[in-house]
Amino acid sequence: xxxxxxxxxxxxLVLMFFVNLIFVGCSGCKKDQDTIEIPKNxxxxxxxxxxxxxxxxxxxxxxxxxxxxxxxxxxxxxxPFSKKYLADPGIIDNYDINFKKAFGLGVLSADLGYLxxxxxxxxxxxxxxxxxxxxxxxxxxxxxxxxxxxxxxxSNENLDSLVFLSVNSFSNxxxxxxxxxxxxxxxxxxxxxxxxGLYLMTQVYKEHPNDKLxxxxxxxxxxxxxxxxxxxxxxxxxxxxxxxDEFKKIDKIYSQVTITYEKVKPSYQSSQSDIPVxxxxxxxxxxxxxxxxxxxxxxxxxxxxxxxxx
Amino acid sequence: xxxxxFITTLLAGLLFILAPNKAHAQCKxxxxxxxxxxxxxxxxxxxxxxxxxxxxxxxxxxWTVVLNKDAHxxxxxxxxEGYEDKVIMTxxxxxxxxxxNPYGSTYDPKTGKHTDSFDFIxxxxxxxxxxxxxxxxxxxKKTCAVGxxxxxxxxx
Numbered sequence: 511x512x513x514x515x516x517x518x519x520x521x522x523l524v525l526m527f528f529v530n531l532i533f534v535g536c537s538g539c540k541k542d543q544d545t546i547e548i549p550k551n552x553x554x555x556x557x558x559x560x561x562x563x564x565x566x567x568x569x570x571x572x573x574x575x576x577x578x579x580x581x582x583x584x585x586x587x588x589x590p591f592s593k594k595y596l597a598d599p600g601i602i603d604n605y606d607i608n609f610k611k612a613f614g615l616g617v618l619s620a621d622l623g624y625l626x627x628x629x630x631x632x633x634x635x636x637x638x639x640x641x642x643x644x645x646x647x648x649x650x651x652x653x654x655x656x657x658x659x660x661x662x663x664x665s666n667e668n669l670d671s672l673v674f675l676s677v678n679s680f681s682n683x684x685x686x687x688x689x690x691x692x693x694x695x696x697x698x699x700x701x702x703x704x705x706x707g708l709y710l711m712t713q714v715y716k717e718h719p720n721d722k723l724x725x726x727x728x729x730x731x732x733x734x735x736x737x738x739x740x741x742x743x744x745x746x747x748x749x750x751x752x753x754x755d756e757f758k759k760i761d762k763i764y765s766q767v768t769i770t771y772e773k774v775k776p777s778y779q780s781s782q783s784d785i786p787v788x789x790x791x792x793x794x795x796x797x798x799x800x801x802x803x804x805x806x807x808x809x810x811x812x813x814x815x816x817x818x819x820x
Numbered sequence: 821x822x823x824x825x826f827i828t829t830l831l832a833g834l835l836f837i838l839a840p841n842k843a844h845a846q847c848k849x850x851x852x853x854x855x856x857x858x859x860x861x862x863x864x865x866x867x868x869x870x871x872x873x874x875x876x877x878x879x880x881x882x883w884t885v886v887l888n889k890d891a892h893x894x895x896x897x898x899x900x901e902g903y904e905d906k907v908i909m910t911x912x913x914x915x916x917x918x919x920x921n922p923y924g925s926t927y928d929p930k931t932g933k934h935t936d937s938f939d940f941i942x943x944x945x946x947x948x949x950x951x952x953x954x955x956x957x958x959x960x961k962k963t964c965a966v967g968x969x970x971x972x973x974x975x976x
Contacts, residue, residue, distance in 0.1 A: 573884035573947055576864040579971060583891065586974045627862065670857045677863055678852075722890065722974070729889050732945040736886070771944065778892070778941045778975055785894070786938045788911075788924035793943035794889055 563743040568688050570740040571696040575733070576677050577616075578623035580707035584714055587723065591628040595713050596621045597706065597818055599640035608648055609749040610820060612695040615644040616702020617818055619680050624710065626673050634663040634672075645683060648695065653682040694750075697740055701753065704737055709814040712807040727806060728798035731764040752820060756813040763805045768797045845870040847898070847964040855898035859937075861970035864893075871907065871954050872962045880953030885969065889945045892972040896937040897926045897952070899965045905934045906958045907965045910951045918951055927955065941975055 597617050605611045622637045638659050645651040655675065662672045680699075687696045708730055715723045738757055744750035776789035846868045856863040869881035887893060897909040912922035924938045952965050 569884055573886045575886050575888065578862060579864055579888065579891075582862045582864075582971045583888065583974055670863070671853075674853060674856050674863050677865065678849075678856075681865065726889070729945045733886055736947065774943065776941070786924070786928075786935060787941065788938060789941035790923065790943035794945065796889075 564688075564691065564693050567693045567697050567740055567743060570736055571684055571688065571693065571700050574700040574704065574737075575707075576623070577619040577680055577703045577707075578627055578673055578677060580620070580710055581624040581627040583726065584624075584710065584723075585627050587714075587718075587720070589714050589718050591630060592717075593630075593633065595710050596624065596637075599637050601818055602640050602644055604819070605644070607749070608695060609698055609747075611644045611647050612698035613702040613753075613817065615641060615648065615683075616699040616704075617706045618644070618702075619676070619699070620703045620706035620710070622676055623673075626669065626676055629669055631663045631669075631672075635660055638663065648683075648687075650683040650686050653686060654679045694744055694747075697744075698753075701737060701741065704733065705810075705814050705817065708734075708810050712810045715803070716807055724798060724803055725796045727803060728767045728796035729769070729794065731767050731769060731796075732794075734760065734764055749820075753817060756817055759809050759813060760806070763802055763809060766802055770795045770797065845962055845964055847900075847966040851898060851900075851964075852966050852968075855896055855966050856968050856970070859894065859896070859970065861894045861972045863968060863970050865969045867909075867950055867952060867967035867969070868964070869952055869966075870962060870964050871952070871960075873954055873959045874961070880951055882949055882951045884947050885950055887940070887942045887945065887948050889942055890975050891942050892975050893940045893942060894937060894968075894970045894972050895924065895926075895940065895950070896968040896970070897965065898936070898968070900963055903960070903963050903965070904936065906955055906960065907963070908934075908951075908953055908955055909965075909967045910953075911938075911940055911948060912951070913946070913948050918949070923948070939972065 599618060602611070602614055602618075605614050618637055618641050622634065622641060625631075625634050625637060638656060642651060642654055642656045645654045659672070659675055662668055662675065684696045684699060687693060687699075708727070711723060711727050711730070715727060734757075738754075738761060741750060741754055741757065745754055771792055771794055774791060774793045776791060778787065778789050852866050852868060856866060865885065867881070867883050870878065871880070872878040895909060895911060897907065899907050908925060908927040910918050910922045910925040910927075912918040916923050924940050926935050926938060927933070928935075950967060950969070952967055954960070
């Protein structure tokens with residue numbers, strides 16, 4: 511049978527299909543290509559993690575609260591907005607390695623969450639630009655649709671969409687890093703989010719002290735413990751060591767805070783009767799003294815300011 | 821003519837190779853967005869999965885999630901039309917197992933009633949599990965489901 515030229519091109523197309531399958535099939539198992547070349551006399555920042563740690567770290571990262579959650583809790587307490595709680599987006603100019611960039615991306619994402627929840631759209635663009643730069647440097651900028659963000663922020667209309675886009679972009683960047691064996695960068699991102707959240711809570715408490723916020727700050731011990739264990743998996747890296755040295759100071763205070771549990775009868779009344787409400791019948795009781803909360807406020811401020819300027 | 825056909829084939833092939841090609845069957849972003857923005861609560865996270873009854877490990881998916889004390893959370897479940905009574909979302913932990921005594925679920929086995937959402941009043945911070953699974957006995961080729969975690973308010 512005499513095959514015409516179009517048949518040959520069809521064969522070529524089929525061949526390309528199989529080449530594509532090979533590419534796609536390997537995309538999930540592709541090794542990271544961006545290991546930094548480090549001169550011998552410089553501190554070592556290994557970007558490739560130990561694969562044994564990867565699963566544990568992925569679980570920690572994936573379970574962590576969203577960058578908007580602390581802001582949502584604080585706004586719900588009717589605490590007024592204040593720009594002074596936020597990090598200066600200009601700090602990113604000093605970030606020269608990917609680890610610093612990942613940590614900074616987390617810090618600024620928490621601040622973006624705060625701005626979103628308080629609907630401060632005029633300030634959002636400045637933070638978006640900084641986040642976009644960090645995301646591009648970490649090669650996860652494709653998950654950050656800057657133009658869509660800018661359009662939503664400047665139109666001041668659909669704030670639900672802005673929150674969705676912020677949280678979703680953060681989550682997609684995290685997943686991409688994990689899938690490409692860069693889970694240590696993800697861990698630094700959530701570390702930045704968590705520390706900025708704790709800083710926000712403690713700063714708000716300093717100006718608007720209340721028992722509920724005090725309890726919430728003490729209760730962060732639970733989340734801190736999980737995060738601290740995750741960070742310890744990378745204690746052979748110089749940058750992680752610096753973070754761990756700082757976190758030791760927070761750990762010293764949290765180790766004095768005790769959490770006990772007691773049975774309670776569900777008492778919460780929901781305003782929306784058509785949705786089933788389930789309330790836990792056991793609650794945690796946070797035992798934290800005024801001295802401990804004051805120590806936490808001071809240490810958190812020191813640690814956060816040191817790490818964002820590292 | 822031959823050259824044009826060759827170039828066209830080559831370009832089509834290259835486009836095919838280079839185009840983003842995700843061969844998964846999770847719910848599309850439009851559906852996630854619609855599910856995340858349908859209430860007044862603040863979107864925190866989504867749990868997006870494909871489901872298939874023919875493969876046991878694809879009948880369900882599980883995620884860990886850290887929840888904060890004294891927060892009022894809402895869990896919404898969205899599925900493509902026609903699958904509303906075939907998929908279940910459940911919140912549980914080791915003390916409140918998924919099958920026997922979960923914290924909350926979109927399906928009540930006692931009444932047989934399905935809901936597309938439930939609220940959870942968290943009284944202790946910690947790590948919890950969310951599962952999305954096909955209901956026992958359901959046989960379908962494939963579908964997707966997305967769960968949304970959102971913040972309703974503090975319970976102070």
